[in-house]
Amino acid sequence: MSYFNSEKPKPRFSRWGIVSLLALALAGLSFLPSGYVIERPGQVFNVMGEIDGKQVISSSDLESYPSESRFDITTVSLLGNREANPNWIQVLAAWADPDQLVLPIDTVFPPNLSTEEVRAESTLQMEVSQQDAIAVALKQMGYQVPRSLYVNSVIEDTPASKKLIAGDFVVSAQGFAITTFEELKATIQATGDSELLLGLVRDGIERQITITPAKQGDSFVIGAMLGYTYDFPASVLLQLGDVGGPSGGLMFTLGILDSFTPDSLAGNNHVAGTGTISSDGQVGPIGGIKLKVIAAKDAGATVFLAPSQNCEELLGHVPSGLSVAIVRDLEDALIVLDQVAAGTKLPELKCTN
Template structure:
């Protein structure tokens, strides 16, 4: 008598075949459930991956040479024009960097895109609210960034002209007083702050520093220009998250001695200030400051030339590398973000002010020794 496995059937004697058939019967219930579970999990994974995320992606954006031109409508125009002054030929490039953001509230990247960005050194994944604060519309944010760019361009012009020895009014002007704040009833809109405790201030950063030095335990003596007359007032700063503040808004008002025109469309924020200032200095001084080298950098700047921190510096490093730069000027206060993220072949110098940045560019242009200048650690 022949024996057969459970899932086999005996061959009819008349079949003429020597071997049994291998027709399979129904799979066990447990195996079928496992297959269905795998299929459902795959479908759920694909659907989930295509869903929006609470993140946006930062990646390197366009690079602009402040010594060159950019598209403006249907024509190419210089980023820096100084129509009524003698300017000098330049060489090389002084590149400002930008960051492109992928996604907006209501239209964020998918999980597939986020995973790809996590695995890419040139990109960063950040919470959407870090770029788009809640309660602020996209239009308001874009308007703020545009205003910040305009203000930074004015600061860049001022910093460059101060660096070159021009003398002109730089007024730290009150643009608002916080109700029930320490300066309420003491300072007024359009007051020009001339000095704090006898020390003159010519920039917003200098005002902030002087108020911080005063502290919150004693009143600060402010000399202000009001309706054409100097007035002395006292304001006791209050603490705001560890910072001494007067409870006022301020803006800079300049009266430039020469006409400097900066053109850059569709770019927001204040981070182009230092590179614009360097470009202005290069155009107004004999000799090519870069020596033909491609130099990139980023940083805010105030009228006294102080260079401040910016966002997205890791993406800007890669943007500089892709544009052919070998030297990168970074705000010293951003060095902690730079360490461990420097592309090969790029030297990153830490700068604190315009004068130092200019010295580095000139040293690179002259192929001089740059060992005396501070660098951001690569690792």
Template sequence: MIEPTQTAAGGQQPPAVPNPPKNRRRPVMMAAGIVGAGLGLAGLLLPAPYVIETPGPSFNTIGAVDSRTLIEIPGEKTYPTSGNLDLTTVYMSGGPRNPVRLFEVAAAWLDPRQTVAPEELVYPPGVTGEEIQNQNAEAMTSSQETSVAAALAHLGVKFDQRMTVVGFADNAAAEGLLKMDDVVATVNGKPITGIEVLRAELNAGHGKPVELGVVRDGKRLDVEVTPKANDDGEFQLGVLLGTDFDFPYDVKIQLDNVGGPSAGLMFALGIVDKLTPGEMTGGKHFAGTGTIDAEGKVGPIGGIVQKMDGARDQGATVFLAPAGNCGEVAGHVPDGMQVVKVENLDGAVKAVERIGSGSTAGLPSCG
């Protein structure tokens, strides 16, 4: 029997209505749970604006890939090599080319061998998958050319290079004075053998006008330009310069389906090893990464933690890391691996030769 309850005014309330039987509530709760689970699963399958980096394969620059010698120098005397000078790679998932799902991002966050980053930090807004592919292919071609230049310069082999105007920055100092496809041959009478020569001369003048020797449509002319300082206090012409090389050697680098500029250092080391007597590695397994310019300067790259992990998986015991990446390397070095900090090709060659001969002490590291 259900007893009436008292109201605040002292009257009576009607009898309370009993709860529905449990067997009527259960189907409703089960249906709500199924709907909620379905919505959660659908959410996990939605594209997520993130990029995931995972360790990729390594390729021995003094070896072969798919039965093809990776670096060939036909018509020139080369020497036997041994061991490995591996270039390293990273698998990139996400972005305009291959979007990732939310459940993949969640799994990557839990995996210490993977890195997750917001898409906008990796790719410019509005870029297409085709544009990314083309940019990576162009960067790989450029890195191969500069690696040949750096290797030959290290060996003292002379070659020609031309700096050509390929674009202008906003409010460029040289806009209206230089034109597209102009060859910038000299600065204040000095031959421009590389971009560093031009930069040094511009900064030495502290903003004073410089005289450029330019070849336009086959004719030589002199152009006076007053450089402008950027936010870092460096003086610039405000032009984008491309480099055309004329090498005495035909160096063939045969590697498909790998893009980007980060293999430059290891390509250069492979070329040096092939063109010099003796086995530079001493049979040891090296790996590394880094961009390189024609003067041999090594620059930082992305995904270095994954590259170290991938290299160790494939047997590398020494990793050559750009000095600019040392902050990311510290605390992430795989067990059993020595990391050597490199700033330029000369230093990298010396490090490989020392370790190859059995000496590992005193080499610069990333901490």
């Protein structure tokens, strides 16, 4: 007697059906906005070199000297903005890549600012950073560099709108003379949402206005971008193309010093770095430091100067063959360069409070 199974085979997807479904799912992901942006190691610029056939650093007043040193400004490349953020396939690939960083879009492009406003602010930060770098370098060279606090731009529909104008010099707040942005910021926070009395010089005429700061997050703002304008004793021109942000300040300062003083600050070494520079020579923290050391190593640098406030981020993330030196100010950076020029081996990266 023979037996056979009369049950009908259960329907199941064919291999091609599964592949087709996966393809459709991936295609769908490729069109879905993610709400993230992706940071990658960006371009590296040698400030001792040329861009588009023109020296990055030049002067019609100062004597320039040849140098064997190379000083690189490192950058971060950004994929995406509020109007066009990466799709989910790009985000998933970036999450799997240790050389890329995925960030929520609001951390890079604040909801209250358009993409164009963020770019304009970044450009302004670069301009201010360059002016501070020139001032710090000239002072290091022994020049006197007077400065004034001024309004660079005013954001529409803010407390400062139609009250401050670009080019106003700010000389007092609440009746007290001020000379620094930090003094003005502290006065704004102390004033809160009460009236702030500002003393200005506009078109050579002194005047006073009142502004009521607005709450933004945990602080108060007036809606104006301020910076320093300097009375430079010598003309120094810096040009770096379409690069924004303030993080090139330290390297610009070193490049200026190296360009207009006889010795090569770092000998024949290739030094990269990052960090803001304040008018008194303090080096400030920046974003994307892990990506910037990768860019520096890929460009051939052997030494990287990093702000002290970014030290903890770098622990365990320094590429092999790259020595990282932590600096708090210009003086620290110059000491490191002396060691590099002398061939002294830099110590292993350590962070101190």
